Amino acid sequence: MVAAGGRGRRVTIADVADHAQVSTTSVSKVLRNAYGVSPAMRLRVQAAIDELGYRPHNAARAMRGRTFTIGVLLPHISNPFFAEILDGLTEQLGGTDYQAIIIQGGLDDASERRAVDALVDRQVDGILMVAPLSSKSRLEEVAAGTPTVVLGPHERSTVYDSVNDDDEAGTELVVEHLIRLGHRRVAHIAQRDLGRGRPATTLHVIRERTYRRVMTEHGLADGIAVATTSYTEDGGHRGAYELLARDPRPTAIFAGADLAAFGALAALHEAGLAVPADVSLAGYDNTRSAGLAHIALTTVDQDGVMMGRTAGRLLLERIGGRTSSVRFSVTPALIVRRTTAPPSDSSQVT
Amino acid sequence: MVAAGGRGRRVTIADVADHAQVSTTSVSKVLRNAYGVSPAMRLRVQAAIDELGYRPHNAARAMRGRTFTIGVLLPHISNPFFAEILDGLTEQLGGTDYQAIIIQGGLDDASERRAVDALVDRQVDGILMVAPLSSKSRLEEVAAGTPTVVLGPHERSTVYDSVNDDDEAGTELVVEHLIRLGHRRVAHIAQRDLGRGRPATTLHVIRERTYRRVMTEHGLADGIAVATTSYTEDGGHRGAYELLARDPRPTAIFAGADLAAFGALAALHEAGLAVPADVSLAGYDNTRSAGLAHIALTTVDQDGVMMGRTAGRLLLERIGGRTSSVRFSVTPALIVRRTTAPPSDSSQVT
DNA sequence: GCAGTCGTGGGTAACGTTACCCATTCCTTG
DNA sequence: CAAGGAATGGGTAACGTTACCCACGACTGC
Numbered sequence: 139m140v141a142a143g144g145r146g147r148r149v150t151i152a153d154v155a156d157h158a159q160v161s162t163t164s165v166s167k168v169l170r171n172a173y174g175v176s177p178a179m180r181l182r183v184q185a186a187i188d189e190l191g192y193r194p195h196n197a198a199r200a201m202r203g204r205t206f207t208i209g210v211l212l213p214h215i216s217n218p219f220f221a222e223i224l225d226g227l228t229e230q231l232g233g234t235d236y237q238a239i240i241i242q243g244g245l246d247d248a249s250e251r252r253a254v255d256a257l258v259d260r261q262v263d264g265i266l267m268v269a270p271l272s273s274k275s276r277l278e279e280v281a282a283g284t285p286t287v288v289l290g291p292h293e294r295s296t297v298y299d300s301v302n303d304d305d306e307a308g309t310e311l312v313v314e315h316l317i318r319l320g321h322r323r324v325a326h327i328a329q330r331d332l333g334r335g336r337p338a339t340t341l342h343v344i345r346e347r348t349y350r351r352v353m354t355e356h357g358l359a360d361g362i363a364v365a366t367t368s369y370t371e372d373g374g375h376r377g378a379y380e381l382l383a384r385d386p387r388p389t390a391i392f393a394g395a396d397l398a399a400f401g402a403l404a405a406l407h408e409a410g411l412a413v414p415a416d417v418s419l420a421g422y423d424n425t426r427s428a429g430l431a432h433i434a435l436t437t438v439d440q441d442g443v444m445m446g447r448t449a450g451r452l453l454l455e456r457i458g459g460r461t462s463s464v465r466f467s468v469t470p471a472l473i474v475r476r477t478t479a480p481p482s483d484s485s486q487v488t
Numbered sequence: 489m490v491a492a493g494g495r496g497r498r499v500t501i502a503d504v505a506d507h508a509q510v511s512t513t514s515v516s517k518v519l520r521n522a523y524g525v526s527p528a529m530r531l532r533v534q535a536a537i538d539e540l541g542y543r544p545h546n547a548a549r550a551m552r553g554r555t556f557t558i559g560v561l562l563p564h565i566s567n568p569f570f571a572e573i574l575d576g577l578t579e580q581l582g583g584t585d586y587q588a589i590i591i592q593g594g595l596d597d598a599s600e601r602r603a604v605d606a607l608v609d610r611q612v613d614g615i616l617m618v619a620p621l622s623s624k625s626r627l628e629e630v631a632a633g634t635p636t637v638v639l640g641p642h643e644r645s646t647v648y649d650s651v652n653d654d655d656e657a658g659t660e661l662v663v664e665h666l667i668r669l670g671h672r673r674v675a676h677i678a679q680r681d682l683g684r685g686r687p688a689t690t691l692h693v694i695r696e697r698t699y700r701r702v703m704t705e706h707g708l709a710d711g712i713a714v715a716t717t718s719y720t721e722d723g724g725h726r727g728a729y730e731l732l733a734r735d736p737r738p739t740a741i742f743a744g745a746d747l748a749a750f751g752a753l754a755a756l757h758e759a760g761l762a763v764p765a766d767v768s769l770a771g772y773d774n775t776r777s778a779g780l781a782h783i784a785l786t787t788v789d790q791d792g793v794m795m796g797r798t799a800g801r802l803l804l805e806r807i808g809g810r811t812s813s814v815r816f817s818v819t820p821a822l823i824v825r826r827t828t829a830p831p832s833d834s835s836q837v838t
Numbered sequence: 839g840c841a842g843t844c845g846t847g848g849g850t851a852a853c854g855t856t857a858c859c860c861a862t863t864c865c866t867t868g
Numbered sequence: 869c870a871a872g873g874a875a876t877g878g879g880t881a882a883c884g885t886t887a888c889c890c891a892c893g894a895c896t897g898c
Binding site: 519522 | 853854855856857
Binding site: 161164175 | 847850852855
């Protein structure tokens with residue numbers, strides 16, 4: 139096998155055809171294993187391919203059809219939960235000819251739009267949009283042109299598939315856990331809604347709404363306190379400060395994401411408050427860090443690997459021709475660790 | 489502006505030419521702002537482009553030359569330090585027509601090779617390889633075909649540019665800090681060398697070597713203890729357990745990366761040891777989490793944003809035609825927080 | 839034994855863009 | 869005033885692959 143050096147002209151399908159003494163059409167057929175090629179032909183062409191070290195030219199393929207590329211839109215790569223999703227996706231794509239490429243969507247609508255356009259321009263065969271900010275109509279516009287799976291938002295659409303965690307169930311689990319421990323003032327750190335035209339379908343909106351509902355259902359409407367920042371370390375930090383300044387101070391905080399919980403943990407520490415003795419804290423996502431002994435965060439597990447795997451499968455199915463729309467939901471589980479406990483007497487100033 | 493719907497034929501340069509009553513050549517010239525187009529022509533074509541909502545077809549461009557795509561190879565997206573590098577790169581690329589796409593290289597040589605091949609197959613205009621596992625000859629092979637910047641390894645090459653932290657200086661800072669505090673048994677958590685044919689140039693090898701050198705220079709060769717796992721939370725966790733089992737037990741641990749330090753922190757906590765009272769702990773990278781109050785990790789800052797920005801600039805220069813090779817090195821700084829302190833008497837069993 | 843069918847291989851026109859030319863007009867300069 | 873050059877616009881042949889045809893031989897079934 140000849141190494142495909144950088145300088146020389148690249149090996150094309152025509153070179154392979156010459157070398158194998160067949161037509162380019164036949165080589166192409168072997169490549170896509172299309173109908174109408176004998177085993178002998180297949181072997182012959184395969185040998186020529188190996189000998190010449192031929193690699194298909196992606197751009198040329200793209201002009202005619204497939205690129206064998208899956209585009210993944212991520213708001214930002216720093217969220218460790220996304221890494222799990224990606225691991226699942228990669229696992230599912232292994233063994234196929236498809237390759238995942240990642241693009242960062244950023245923090246606002248406009249830059250997300252640019253990122254998705256970049257994916258579309260590059261003719262990816264499928265798009266996985268993770269926790270997108272875009273409006274439903276925008277998502278459907280994208281999905282009309284490219285097979286699309288949306289991970290996160292709870293909207294059901296007829297043109298794309300959805301994968302999500304049952305955020306309502308997860309939020310119920312964690313809020314009820316805190317209430318059952320005896321907390322009556324359970325605060326919440328939410329994320330500001332940056333998307334446009336998305337009334338109540340993003341996961342952070344659902345988490346906040348469910349939090350309010352559960353509190354109300356338990357007769358604790360008075361204990362509701364929400365700091366709206368963002369699902370980041372910094373957001374959690376600011377949110378906790380905001381909540382601690384309230385009077386009376388909450389005895390428990392439910393952060394909408396682990397990352398925010400970490401920031402809140404830092405803020406509580408700075409404020410000289412012990413967790414869980416003074417304030418209980420819970421997150422959402424069960425990221426790897428949450429399980430570490432020195433953090434031991436109570437949180438909600440939502441199996442990101444499984445979500446990524448499923449998203450990959452659905453995408454391949456759609457590329458394969460499925461047009462019906464699928465919705466897949468993961469059932470979350472509460473993971474109780476050491477950041478939640480019954481409220482102490484001192485904090486129980488009712 | 490007409491939305492470029494998914495189903496209909498896409499708007500091509502020919503449509504624009506028709507609409508503006510000019511030739512496709514002229515449209516192409518405007519697009520690439522090439523020489524030989526009058527201001528009037530430019531305006532006229534620009535108007536047609538806007539009116540039709542034309543977007544260049546990337547694959548078609550790729551067949552003739554540029555793709556305006558920068559490929560970024562990341563071992564794994566979960567490392568928060570990579571996020572900083574990417575932020576720097578994105579910042580540098582903003583305003584240009586270039587788009588960064590990310591691809592995960594994974595944990596071994598073979599899968600990294602596959603990822604880079606995928607980038608090359610997709611005709612990216614430039615490649616940024618972050619902390620690659622590949623051998624130098626492999627890197628040069630890639631660089632021969634595509635403008636390349638390598639971030640991490642300290643190898644100097646004539647065919648690609650290098651960006652790195654001065655890992656020797658950084659390691660000296662942190663190890664000497666621990667020694668100055670009075671520690672004599674300073675252990676180290678290193679990363680297993682997975683690459684092939686890379687004698688002593690990956691950053692983890694340099695950190696370990698420098699650690700050994702500094703210890704020896706201070707007459708503390710007997711205090712050297714290295715656990716070779718990986719720069720991950722899990723690796724740090726396992727590494728710390730391994731080190732704590734030694735007799736005599738180290739009084740300080742220098743983890744080669746913050747992520748590993750977090751894992752070590754958990755292990756120390758599980759073992760019932762206080763930080764820094766029983767054991768001091770230091771990391772490397774100054775990731776965002778390291779600064780949070782409840783962690784307050786002593787670590788080495790290496791300005792990932794600046795590294796990413798520089799890598800982007802060098803890549804653009806190379807794409808622009810520079811052939812000389814550049815090496816850029818960031819000077820690290822020690823950030824002392826609350827995980828390091830003089831050894832306590834109880835642990836000072838010499 | 840003949841029409842119809844199946845299996846196999848190849849010819850060729852796109853796909854959308856750009857780089858290399860050439861043609862025309864107008865302006866400069868000796 | 870003629871010759872040369874600058875400025876501007878356009879024609880056209882690639883780039884590498886695939887999808888749609890068609891051609892040819894061999895086999896089937898009546």
